[in-house]
Amino acid sequence: MEGLRSDFRISTPLPLPRSTASSAPKAPMKRMVCPYMRKSMLSFALLAALAAGAVAQTPQEKIKSAIADADATVGKILVVPDGQRTYENTLGPLDDIQAKLEASTSMPIFMQYVSTDAKERDDAREAEELLTNWMIEFGKREDLYRAVKAYAATNPPLDGEKKRLLDFVLRDYKRAGMDLTPEKRERLKTIERELQKLGTDFQTNIYTDxxxxxxxxxxxxxxxxxxxxxxxxxxxxxxxxxxxxxxxxxxxxxxxxxxxxxxxxxxxxRGGKKNVAILEKMILLRNEQANLLGYANTVNYEAETRMAKNSETIAKFYGDLRPLVREKAKADLAEFTAEKRRLTKNTKAGLFPWDQAYIKDQILQRKYAVDSAKVAEYFPVQAVFDGLFQVTQSLYGIEFRERKDAKTWHPDARLFDVFDKASNAKLGEIYTDLHPREAKYNHAACWGLVPRKVWADGSVQLPVAALVTNFTAPTADKPALMTHDEVETFFHEFGHALHNVLTEAQLARFSGTSVARDFVEAPSQMFENWIWDPAVLAKFAKHYKTGEPLPTKTLDAMRKARSLGSGLETEHQIYYGMVDQAYHTAKDGKVDTTKVGVDLLAELEQYPKPDGTWFQSSFGHLVGYQGAYYGYQWSLVYAQDMFERFEKLGVLNPEAGMYYRKNILAKGGTMDDAEMLKAYLGREPRMDAYLKRLRE
Structure with a gap:
């Protein structure tokens, strides 16, 4: 999961959410990741100073100080006469604000996820609320909007990232409703406030159920x-x-x-019928919001800033994907039904939703004899850690150097500087915090903490990322061991970290993972493939006692079992995505969410229709990721398509790695995602590799 981070845009940001991982349905291909949110923030210099006791300000005071600096920059923008506006005195300072604010407000934001001190965590949340409220008002400032419009009216001769920044800022203002009449803007504010409260109520009803x-x-x-x-x-x-x-x-x-x-x-x-009522009210308000802003429906509003662009493209994506997945799903259904009939000795037994996971586990044990606990003995955490570093250093031409004397938030946390091997130039920093402890964020995530920024004087603010997981801690007589699924998760999250620190973006707005939200998971999803490759595992998958490598027959069995049930699971993910689309393209926003859900289930899945449920009441992604759930499958298609080059050239081939680093990771959000992907592939994207992976 790309870490939860504040959406610093010249628009009204979404409220900063907590993890929705616990409410996510099980994913195909073994892993679901949460949706992308912009950066939480951390400055190592500030962190070190705080750890040393050199900074006495409270978190709230730190935020207020950073906001005051940002307001001072805004003031300088506003006093420039319209006829004298330039990139340097109007547009550029907006990116400066983002770069400085993200770097300087990091500690009180990030500490809520990793601090062992309850008061510090509470202060972090309060500090985050202060920043969020300021950002909402910042995105609605008419004086600043007029200044940017006056600059844009000069038709400045911009190109590259600067041109893209102007386009994005103007688009953000439009999406914030700044072109609307005062009456409509007021109505928009009312809707936004109500949606924020309803969304909080919806999530609270799930988490407190x-x-x-x-x-x-x-x-x-x-x-x-x-x-x-x-x-x-x-x-x-x-x-x-x-x-x-x-x-x-x-x-x-x-x-x-x-x-x-x-x-x-x-x-x-879960969530109850009260959440059904809340959801249907949110859908109605979202539709009104989209209509006020000039969009036909919520999906079109949400998709505009993503690769898909509109609801028609998403509908076509599902239309193309569904019949191709159905073939594998039918084979899965037949295999699972046969297994249930064997177990129950009932030749007429049918498969139901509550059977799928159990039957899958029975097939794994009987047919593949894969014991995940025994497999974990070949994956000590430190060996996996070292192997991951070895693989990525060789692939991408980089070097990790641990900063042993670094002051961090906990003894488990470590800091690594990332250097380019060829030039010996420092590229960024990665923190790791791998083991569980009380009150720590309890999933796996990577936070993009500080964006890369090239200042006017040529100096560079280097990117920083933090990788937070909860892998079992070592004991006095046994090292920390990882299941194979956890190794996959580790590689996934490290894919996000590399995306953050290997960026070559000039502007903070486009640094690292600042890509379309339906593409952001693709690089990390792609990196999961490495932990299935024999040559990669040979580097570090060794028994913690004997040093013996993972047996070939065990890995072969794991690889054969990898796609077990993938058709049924993918079909279920398609259902979730199409329900989300149906809710958020409904005419006038009026929808009976339970009826739509039941009707689509009968159309899209092969199970008998279970009555008396309202799954949507606990579908947490419908708050914060509405109209965009399709992105999970969408990005998987691109992930497998990008991986095809490594399959041909070799997963440990440095030439393939450097090509990927320069053409995907280094680009960040500096160019259109579809154009970037097409340039990397040398052709239009296609589903072939994704479907091959689904079936093999």
Whole structure:
């Protein structure tokens, strides 16, 4: 997941959300990532000073000081006479504000995710709220808008990033409603305030939902002892809560179909009908907002800044993808149904949603004999860490040098400088914080912390990223071990880190992962492929006791099992995306979300239609990622298409790595994403590699 970060644009930003990972459905190809949000921020110099006790300001005071500096720059822009406006005194300073603000407000924003101090975390959230409120007002300043319009009216002879910056700033102002009449702007503000409150209520209802299913211990046969110990009991019954780990464990391992069905239904009702009402009100307001701004519907508004551009392109994407995925999904259904009939000794048994994960796990054990716990013994964290560095250093012509004396927020956190091997020039910094602790952010994410910026005097502000995970910590007699899924996650997140620090963008606005949100996951999704390659694993996958390499037959079994159920899982992801599209293209924004969801389920999936659920009440992506869920599959198509070059030239081929570094990672957001991708591929993108991966 690309880390949650403030959307510093000359427009009204979305409220800064918390992770939605826990509400994300299970993904095809083993991994779902959360949607892209712009940067949280960190300046190492400030961090070191704070750690040394040199800065006495409270987090709120730090934010206010940074805002005062930004306001002072705005003041200088505003006093320039319209006839004398230039890039240097009007447009350029807007990017300067972004670069300075992101670098200087980092600590109070980022510490809410990693600090061990409760007050510091609370202060971080308050500081974030101060910054968010300022940014909302900043995006609505009519005086600043008039200054930028006056500069644009001179038809300045800009090119490259500067021309792109002007285009983006003007587009952002339009999307913020600055061209509307005062009455419409006021209505837009009212809608934005109401949507912010409704969105908060919707998410709160999910996270605070206390739905519990009480089952007899005998009904939970197959569930691990560790999971059972974690669950509370009442009057001899086990209280099954609806948190993600518990739900997934039951779906994966409980033998009783009746128990799985009860838990599945409860899970699909989280948030309650109150959230259905909230969602339908949000959909109505979003449609009105889009209409006020001149868009036919919410999807067209959201897609404008993405690669897809409009709802028609997304509809075509799904129209092309669905029949191709259906072939694999039918084969999966036949295999899974046959396995269920074998297990139940019922030749007429059908497959239901609450069966899929359990049946998949049974096939994995019987057909492939893959034991994830034993596989983890070949992946000690430090060995994986070293192997990842070795692979990326060779591929991209870079070198990591740990800064041993760095002051960080916790002893587990480490800092690495990234250098270009050829020139020995420092490119950026990467922090790692790998192990769990109390109150730490409990998923895996990479924060793009400081953007790259080339200042007018030629000096460079270097990019900084932080990779935060929760891999099992070592014990006194055993090193920290990683499951293969965790290794995949590690490579994924490191893909984001490299995208951040290998950027060559001149302007902060286009630094690193500042690409379209339906492309941002593609580079990191692509990098997941490395951990399935025998030559890559040979470098570091060795047993923590004996040093023996991962057995070839084990890896072969893992590779064969990789696409097990991928058709059914992808079809389910298509369903989620098309439901989102249907909600947000509905005429006048009026939609019965439950009926639409049920009708589409009957059309798009092969399961019998289960009645009495309202899954949309807990579909967290419908707040903050509305109209854009398609991006998960969209970016996977591009990820596999880009990987094809490495497959042909070799995943460890430095020539392929440098070509990718220069033509994708270095570009950041400096050019149109579709044009960048086409230039890298040397052709139009296609689905072939994605479909091959789905089927193999």
């Amino acid at each position: 206390e739905t519990t299913v009480f089952l007899r211990p005998a009904e939970l046969k197959g569930l691990s002892e560790d999971t059972l110990k974690r669950l509370k009991t009442s009057n001899g019954l086990v209280a099954v809560t609806m948190d993600g780990p518990t739900f997934n464990a039951i779906m994966d391992s409980v033998e009783s179909e009746d128990a799985r069905q009860k838990v599945w239904y409860a899970y699909k009702r």
